[in-house]
Amino acid sequence: MPEEKLYRVALREALGEEMERDDTVYLIGEDIGKFGGAYRVTDGLLDKFGAERVVDAPIAEEVIVGTAIGSAMLGLRPVVEMMTINFSLVAYDQIVNNAAKIRYMFGGEANVPLVIRMPGGAGHQLSAQHSHSLEVLYGLIPGLLVVAPTTPEDAKGMLKSAIRTNNPVMFLESMSLYNVRGMVPDGDYTTPLGQAAVRRKGADLTIVGVSRMAVLANEAAKQLEEEDIDVEVIDLRSIRPIDWPPIVESVNRTTRCMVVEEGWATYGVTAEIAAGVQERCFDYLDAPIRRLGGAQVPMPYSLPLEKASIPTSEDIKRMARKVVGRKTDA
Amino acid sequence: MPDVNMPKLSDTMEEGTVLEWKKKDGDEVHKGEVLAEVESDKATFDLEAEDDGVLSIKVEKGVPAKIGAPIATIGAASEAKPAKADAAKAEKPKAKAEPAVAEAPADDTATSEVAEEEAPAAEVLPAETADAPSPKEKAAPAAEVLPAETAEAPSPKEKAAPAQDSDGEASGAAVKASPLAKRLAAQLGVDLASIKGTGPEGRIIREDVEAAAKGKGGAPRQAAAPARRPDGPDTEVVEPTRMQATIARRMAESKSTVPEFTVTVEARVDQAVSMRQQLKDSVPGAEKVTMTDFLVRACALALRKFPEVNTSWVEGRFQRKRSVNIGLAVAPRQGMGLLVPVVHDADTKDIVQISIESRQVIERARSGRPAEGDLTGATFSVSNLGMFGVDEFTAIINPPEAAILAVGAIRDAAVVDGGKVVVGKVMRMTLTVDHRVFYGATAAQFMAEVKRLLENPVTLVVPPGS
Missing domain, CATH: 3.30.559.10 (Chloramphenicol acetyltransferase-like domain)
Known part of the structure; x- marks a missing residue:
């Protein structure tokens, strides 16, 4: 029987099952073994698979990713945990210059079957340096697959796909989604990478949500129903490549589009989606495409200010009303 | 990249015409799906895709093509190969950073600067960060770049107004209508200048055009008494379909030679x-x-x-x-x-x-x-x-x-x-x-x-x- 599971548990299951299935799969990261992971995703895996396959690494992200890339080139399937996406910046050179480029530089003779898991997002009063949503930094780089699952089912299915592909995958989790519950199918299943998911059908407006914002967009859509605004919600899921057909099909039908991300919208994932929709759907648009992103400030520590800096479902509703041309009372 | 060629549909067919593309340029198509309605000298046919992939149209509808000539190609999905560069064209500084608090009036003109919409958040800004000049300095130049809506703009932008007039023809010559509304208006023969827009900022949207088109259809019936002559020349020139052109040619040939x-x-x-x-x-x-x-x-x-x-x-x-x-x-x-x-x-x-x-x-x-x-x-x-x-x-x-x-x-x-x-x-x-x-x-x-x-x-x- 499929049962409800936490997002973090779904991830843990994916890791455990893949490690059992394929003994070239191993985990490396900070505090993932004895401590069970900063977000408890790898809890219990050290006991089960031993220190050779669940490697507690020193606090040196560049070394962790470099080690993983080298071992991947030589036939292992490393799954790196960056404690948070913020620390991946230390390893950015390894990711951009090596993980993404080695297959190309070696003329296809070497692969980098590497997964880098990392949570992003804000909302936990971790202040400016530890609250980033940096999807776009990885979405920018050809040679990487970049995904952001938002449901426990997708978390497990997509992590399995990520481990099984021979391409380097940036697996973007969200700190705020680890405790989300959702139905997870039984047994071994995979969810394809590179595909968006239509979470809700609607006729008036298409909202494309990136990572956790797809979840908020769905909440907003439910509430907007009461105002007679029928919203279609697309969970982008794959930041690179972008799955255009469902988005284009949807926008051509609803004639309106809005894109939401937690990160900064300027030069953001939403910028790319909006530009692409405009190119593909110009003659079908009945309103300008609108984007919603986080406040363009270093994330404040102050709780009220932090809350004010992250898009909420209220913000999504407010912008949705504008896009469809409803008068806003607030 | 397989070509889609104009098929030979009958003995006498020399060229064909796409009456309508059922799929759009850039659409993902699958084998067996109908791509287009093609007209030969005898009949119209549905042209089906023989491959999966992304359609690239080479010959627009209404333009005749010789049989065998490529009228489209079906290529690999553009994102399928990681090596292929994404066309990232996010250039317009129209980014909309809508922070939670503000019901920002300057919404549409908002650039990336939080300062324009969101005073409290702006105060959080370290004033001297390299890329972020102080809010006041920034508002004016940004507005100059943008053909912004002046109506809602708060005071800092009023300075920029003259620049916009020359730029955006605010004189009223241009009609503000959504791309969809423009396309529909052209299809339905509706004059946009005669419509009042009900969309945001008075933009003409689909509903407005459809309403106008309905009104148009009803009007002549009411004013039936004096048969109004349509504007323009007495004779309307109608392009024959390929079938009609073929019939004309062959019947004239028959009568003049038999x-x-x-x-x-x-x-x-x-x-x-x-x-x-x-x-x-x-x-x-x-x-x-x-x-x-x-x-x-x-x-x-x-x-x-x-x-x-x-x-x-x-x-x-x-x-x-x-x-x-x-x-x-x-x-x-x-x-x-x-x-x-x-x-x-x-x-x-x-x-x-x-x-x-x-x-x-x-x-x-x-x-x-x-x-x-x-x-x-x-x-x-x-x-x-x-x-x-x-x-x-x-x-x-x-x-x-x-x-x-x-x-x-x-x-x-x-x-x-x-x-x-x-x-x-x-x-x-x-x-x-x-x-x-x-x-x-x-x-x-x-x-x-x-x-x-x-x-x-x-x-x-x-x-x-x-």
Whole structure:
């Protein structure tokens, strides 16, 4: 029987099952073994698979990713945990210059079957340096697959796909989604990478949500129903490549589009989606495409200010009303 | 990258035209999906994809293309290869950073600067970060770059207003309408300047155009009294469809090159009418037998008997045809035109078979999906306008056939039968003949045979060969 599971548990299951299935799969990261992971995703895996396959690494992200890339080139399937996406910046050179480029530089003779898991997002009063949503930094780089699952089912299915592909995958989790519950199918299943998911059908407006914002967009859509605004919600899921057909099909039908991300919208994932929709759907648009992103400030520590800096479902509703041309009372 | 080529759909087809692309440029298409509606000289066909991939259209609709010419390609999905560069074109500084608190009035003009919309958040900004000059400095230059809506702009931007006037033609010359509304307006013939927009910032949106189009449709009816002449020249120039162009060419060719004469006979068809009813009532498969089916059968038998009628004149010689293939002139289901679906080897088929086959071939032709051979190879044609109540008429030969039979309506008439005037059912038929191929006496004998067969319809229902 499929049962409800936490997002973090779904991830843990994916890791455990893949490690059992394929003994070239191993985990490396900070505090993932004895401590069970900063977000408890790898809890219990050290006991089960031993220190050779669940490697507690020193606090040196560049070394962790470099080690993983080298071992991947030589036939292992490393799954790196960056404690948070913020620390991946230390390893950015390894990711951009090596993980993404080695297959190309070696003329296809070497692969980098590497997964880098990392949570992003804000909302936990971790202040400016530890609250980033940096999807776009990885979405920018050809040679990487970049995904952001938002449901426990997708978390497990997509992590399995990520481990099984021979391409380097940036697996973007969200700190705020680890405790989300959702139905997870039984047994071994995979969810394809590179595909968006239509979470809700609607006729008036298409909202494309990136990572956790797809979840908020769905909440907003439910509430907007009461105002007679029928919203279609697309969970982008794959930041690179972008799955255009469902988005284009949807926008051509609803004639309106809005894109939401937690990160900064300027030069953001939403910028790319909006530009692409405009190119593909110009003659079908009945309103300008609108984007919603986080406040363009270093994330404040102050709780009220932090809350004010992250898009909420209220913000999504407010912008949705504008896009469809409803008068806003607030 | 497989090409999609203009298919050859009939013997006489030299070029075709895409009437409508069913898929758009850039659409992902799958094998077997209908890509386009293609029109040949004879019919329209659905063109199906033979591969999966992304459609790239090379020839726009309405533009003729030679057969075999590539009209589109089906390529790999653009994102399939990681190596392929994404076209990241996010250039417009129209980014919308809507922070949670503000119901920012300057919403539409907002650049990335939080300062414009969100005072409290702006205070959080370290004032001297390299890329972020202080909020006040920034607002004005940003506004100059943008063709912004002045109406809602707060004071810092008013300075920029003159620049916008020259830039954005705020004088009222330009009509603000969504791309969708513009496209619809062009399609529905609605003048955007005459509409008031109800969308955000007064933009004309789809609903406005649709409402205006409805109003437009209703208006002339109310003001019916003085017949209003439409603006513009008296004559409207209408492009022919490919089918119409082909018909025009071939009919003119026929009339100007074929020396023709006509022979008319009147047949008593009382028996044929009752025979038809009997067939419909009691013979399985003959439920839909028509008088045209009787004519096809009669002509087929007569053609067998007079092979010189089943002949063409080609480059100074007779071409005698072994098969007896009878074309049936019918109107297409949509639009103006003429189709001639063909019942092949009609002389070898009985009336029921002819009935079933002619119905199928006509249906396929009318639906725009003829099978191979459905529209080719006729050696003789029948045009029956009886169902429209026509008494008689003459038809134009469809070269290289040598004759065509034009059939009028069956009507009740006073006929002399055995020295008495009685009420009978009569039908007039006129044969148009290519005089190069056969002559008056043959034409008369042929028509006498057709008449004889129709008047003795039992000859039409016996199996072929008996």
